[in-house]
Amino acid sequence: MKSLFKFTILDKFILKQIFEVFVLGVVVFTSIIFASDTFISLIKQISAYGMSINIAFMIILLNLPAVIVMTIPMSVLFSTVMTVNKMCLQSEITILKACGISIKRISKPIFLFSIVMAFLTFFINETIVPVTTAQSKTLALYALVQRNIPEGKRNFTIKELKEGNRLKRLFYVEKCEDKQFANVSILDLSDKNKIQILQAKTGTSVLEGWQFDNASVYTINKEGKTLNTSWIEKTIVDFGSDIQKQLDKANDGSDYNLIQLMPYLHSNYSDLSAKTLAKYQVRFWEKLALPITTVVFVLLGIPLALTPPRVRHNRGFLFSIAIIFFYYVIRAFSMSLGYNYTITPFFAANLPNVILGVIGYYLYKNKSEKI
Helix, strand or coil, X not given: CCHHHCCCHHHHHHHHHHHHHHHHHHHHHHHHHHHHHHHHHHHHHHHHHXXXXXXXXXXXXXXXXXXXXXXXXXHHHHHHHHHHHHHHHCCHHHHHHXXXXXXXXXXXHXXXXXXXXXXXXXXXXXXXXXXXXXXXXXXXXXXXXXXCCCCCCEEXXXXXXXXXXXXXXXXXXXXXXXXXXXXXXXXXXXXXXEEEEEEEEEEEEECCEEEEEEEEEEEEECCCCEEEEEEEEEEEECCHHHHHHHHHHHCCCCCCCHHHHHHHHHHCCCCCCHHHHHHHHXXXXXXXXXXXXXXXXXXXXXXXXXXXXXCCCCCHHHHHHHHXXXXXXXXXXXXXXXXXXXXXXXXXXXXXXXXXXXXXXXXXXXXXHHC
């Protein structure tokens, strides 16, 4: 056991090379994921819901841990393949073999590094990601509710649009001071069968939306006939319902850790729909499978990076991209099967690791004996 954690000059040299490329990989892959997924999603929210740039930037920071959790296994693979392939090109592997140092011995610090990164992935995913994900959703709803409050302005209008860029609501406010509205008129076209006109003396912003007090409501049909007139002491225009539905629809349990998710599934088993329950169950097992992916990637990356001396070009980057692509294709396929209960949630979460692990073990065993 002591020899396992005893680092020689060779171990330190390899770990230094691995860590330098790993940091680069985290930066590159995090940037790619943000540019292709998170950033585009935030731009849509900014344009559709009027979210401010400051709040959008805060949401980006809150989403960062969840992205880093996904990029750690990729970066470990990238650093492994690039480092080992570079050592092959510079004949360092050949020299070490000539000195009686086996491939298994050379691989020791890389596997130890991957195990440490696996624990780090699990730690971040269980302690930081659930908190930041929940805060990100809360901040998005808060931004939606607080949006477009024109502090200090007088005699202004605000449009709320729905899909197809069609008008959903039109607000006229005489003035707004200290987030308090005075003399508000609202044209509500959210119901396609009728039109509602609301007039209120005062209003304010609350967590659920915009609250108006002592409001008169006029309901008109399509033909322009007044159906009824009513007086409401308090009414709330809920801006958050649409985005809340989207957040709930996309929720897969990422804002829970294992300790929270297990009792939640147990207590709400009969209340959740089959689709939602499958999502949560797959997510539960994926929280355990994702850290293992880090080690599986190393098991697959080392033999692919070992090239014969006659090969004089670095194939590490292409191998990394190919493995990552192959992994996510299998993952997307297995997840979809798990969401539909075609296979069990446990198997859906672990299928990519099983397939890549078997391939990696065969290649590693074959290369370590032949080279």
